Amino acid sequence: MVLWGHSDDPDRSNRSNRSTESPHRQDREDHSAPHRYEEPTERSRLLPGINQGYLSPDDPAISPYNLWSVRALRGVSIIALVLSFIWWIFLLVSIFVSPSMIHPRGSGFFAFAYTTLATGYLVLGLLFFAVPSKPMTISGIILAILLLIDMIIILAVPRLRLEEGWVGIGSVVWVTLISVYQVTQNRAVTWGKREEEERLTGREETRRSLLEWIAVFAETILLATMAIAALLFTATLILRSTDAGLAAPGERYLVNGDSYQVHLVCVGEKTTTANQTVPTILLEGGEGPVEHTLQPFIDDMRLRGSINRYCYWDRPGFGWSDNAPSPHSAGMSADALAEALALAGETGPWVAVSAGVGSLHSRLFASRHLLEVRGIFMIDPLHEAYLGDLGRPGRGFMLWLRGVLSPLGLDRLAGAIVRGRTRQDRVVGQSAYQSGKFIKAKLQESLVAGTMTAAEMESARHVQMGHVPAVVVSSGRRVKRDRKWEERQEDLSHFTDNLLAWDVADDAPHEVWMTARGRELLERRLKELVRKCQEDVASD
Template structure:
């Protein structure tokens, strides 16, 4: 038998190892007429440097946008210098989130351009351009959104246009490479490519709906900006933002030269104008009081939002600054309700020489601020704030519910606005820290001989034993308690019942008389 040629067949002389091929080599598929097969991976728009440069710039823009997004997210809770806005800060965050989404969608489906994507991106760009015009042309919107908001919407518009341009260039590059390497542009798509086009288009349609809702909300804000108001806005805190202050009536002087006290209204959980100020106006018409002033804390009604964090003590300082700028002088009787009683007590303690009376209506005690500071409540407020630019409730209410501008600015639908939500969130964030510390200090320095009236809700005290105990504790705020009334059938908003309004006006009249005695004693 002839010897076997082991040199030509090494695999027959040894066991196979990891370096041996498991399958025989396939013959290379040669191009037909010098062209590649359309499915060859070498047929790609990435062969063009211009296409690769577009992708690089898109990734770069995404990185910049993400950094801006993080800064805006942080500024909701702690405003960095130069990034605070006089509005809620939710609109600029939403525009930046949309920009991030546009870039991500564009990069995910970068090599799969389509006419549907370009059309959707063009629609988004046009709607965003309308938003730019609305924000920059309406003075109130321009002031509220400030530089961060304007920069965010302009950047979103530019990126939407960039995505249209990018998709068009990639489509051109894909066709050019197909003609060069296969001899003709490819007209068919694989199932994977069709699914990519479908998913990208659905995402962009959702973006169109989002931008439409945001544009509608901006249009409502532009309309609400023209609503007339009583009083004036004043710049406070180093001219960073404005707060609204209004006064009704005239100061009178008695025969001894003592000035009649001005009632200083501090609302609770709603804007003063909603219905709390109406009760004061009735007392003024009835002659119980001669003059009263009311204001909106930052974020409420006509006032701008303050930078974060913002505590009750900061609000009290805002009020004092606005009164000084307006030329308003005491003596004051501080009348407040709910959370507003915290602000009012801090104001009273810090300006004890000018405060000659305190009236608290179902007030919030400092030991219960932890309820306001609940993390769950804070997270819910943040969530509502994030989606507030969509304005779904506001738009449906305006179109189908007949909700007026007054309802949206200071009425029963004010809670739906981004500014109001931001103010509530700010109160939540520092309620059990800064605010609690401020009001505890205020109680320590509160003048003991200041006349005090407390009117409590019968419903609240019966339902919550701790609330009742804390109402009783507040009667010891000073040594000069005029009265403590528990209105049997009244809710937390005591003035919304006839008995509540009657008790409040009666006690306010007694407080005015008691305050005159204080003026004679201390010479206010």
Template structure:
């Protein structure tokens, strides 16, 4: 028999149903059959109420949902895959893996791979703290990257230069930005679902730690969005520059891996029977393309009757020529030039006119073409013993760093907007050194200058035809500044046993042809070689 309620003992005539009608909360019974008191009223009724958790309880987490966990695991897998691709793009800057050759430069593909990897890294670091600002910035980044995809695919030249690796990188970066938006939105949904289920309402407040995480993730994505804006502007400039037609033709070399731009001007050097009646001057540029300075000089020399015909080719990565796979030594570049000349139907005899570091390439070319070379004119040439300056690790690192930031194109964009620089300036003129392809070409020179190229140059000197006429025109400014440079200029006058002249133009800089006296001396010596 159940024990009677205490108040029922005091009032035997009270109906038990009066308890249900009694408005006094102190008389409300509990589950155990006892009336509620000042203790039991403070506890939730396990039958009539829901035991909600505190919003700060660790159990309140979007990770409770398998959908959110699946999104996180997928993001980790995508990050791992992107990291592998990023490593391949980094390696391709120094040594080109098979099938990953970019004919423009590998820096754009590397930048897009970096954007994709950073986007996923930010998403993973702040996965459990979704925010609207992160989603908005990711949408902006995805839209800009989609514009890059369209520009890259729509313009034939950019599509040719970036090849499949560059296109794949920008498409992947676009997809990862879209995935970041979807993942953040999924986490936000999961967070809201779990808060409603476990706390009774969605949580609107954030802790200081959460606000810090939102600030950091938003700042990181804002920086990335700004970088993508600059990359889009740079890519647009490249699309505009692609309309500038080269003066010559591009020829496929090295089993159709890339193209070399070759131009020839002047009079024919053959008679009606096809017999050679004169030599063709083959110009090789120095630190800058031939188009910047030497091209105009060659035109004037033809007009003055000093030479009859000339040709020049842009080295890989310079002006209108594609970038070559890495590594690229002087002999490899010389072989590419020989192949381009052959495809164009141009044959010797040649008079080789080179400037600065271009003399390295001309000397290798001369040693491989023997009797076809009727003369060598070197303008302030670089000696093989000084190649260590070109291949210095510090210089190589700075070139790599310039290349990595070159897709942002700050200097090129400012030059176009503020200084009025046009396509010619950016392709072969005073701004050409800022392009990713040009920086990459110089980095390739630096990487092998004191190893492969130096060995090839030493070997070429040993097999050089000793009867070939040689002329050296040196910069007086450079000689006065660097005593070692003077000693090496003197040594190059002994390249063969047939030194014609050694001229030191007193007030001329390294680019000797930039002074009137320098142009006069160079043209005079070229005319003499052409008459031999």
């Protein structure tokens, strides 16, 4: 007797059932059969035997993390992030204290900026690891191209390659590799996500939850910001490569164990009278590059015959000079100047002429070279009592912040595009204060002003200047509005017992030579001082 709907042949019945089932169901039964049992892998269906159908697309078990290759990529990202963060900390510390053999001759801010970008990119990639998107891929490709261009510029321009050193080159190569890796990772996770969705749900999930859309929007904004930063890095590097082509008027000399170069220029020929060498003016600039401040005025005096010869230099980080290792004090600058002069074969005698904060450097140089410095001329000099103001923590923090932002070159690019600033302006002119090297030099000055430099000035005070003739010319505007400044200007007139004059230039600013009466007074007093020094040299 045959029941309706049944068959006497069980094999036939099983074959009929299999023929009406979906291929996916047959596949599940084949895998679940005892004689077909295999060890589970990452591609085995989750919870076999319990849920024989497809999972819901919203099931949290559907994740690209199910694939070992995706998990491996995430592990590589974590390792890269740890390495990048350690290097970031190292570069941050090196701005304040330069480890041996790791001092870049440039500011070091570019290497720090690139490492910051690499670290931030890795953090971003891990935060949105499981939410890949096309905007992430597109932004990543743009970022990788820009960073590759940056790497080519740094490697192709000799001066940039020298300033950045292996630290800067390694940093830009690292972030370039990270950017390429992040694009690869994004594509791999996208593939893994699609693979798991098709395997566990039967189709690729094209929907996104509200949280995923928020994540995509956030990652797009952040990556666009990084791409803009990289674009600004590139534009600033192009400006730097252009500025590197500006020829230095003098020579660069390796000092301090060949760790960095300083730029030194001597103008005019040495002259002698009665077998005695006429003193040479030794210029020390003030708050900015000497080429933009005091040197043009002194050069005009030489052209008019008021002086015969002068030498000037760029302090570390200024003009064509490299940055010195940190920490760096005024006394270290004085020693670097002495070494450069020796390498150039310049022996004096000298009349030290300085302005503003540069007077601290000149006084230190004079105290360490008593036999060579035959006169001191200071223009509105900075008293050592103000070193505490230079070393204020707030000032140091703002300089550090400016340095960190300097690779973006916002002010330099605006000056070049909108205001027509030339490379002369950016290297030694009115825009020189915007460069990372200059900011690093000012930061170094601030960090040790109240400690190392203050101690050096105290020692210099104890060194007897003897009968070295000196002239002090003060700003009339500053003296009128600041009683303490006047008192300290007067105190500076007593550091030698052979003061020729202390003058207050009426209505003159801090840069006294900027007014006609100020220039007239300075030229007259400097000629008197040189004549007096020449007489002293002749009488020796």
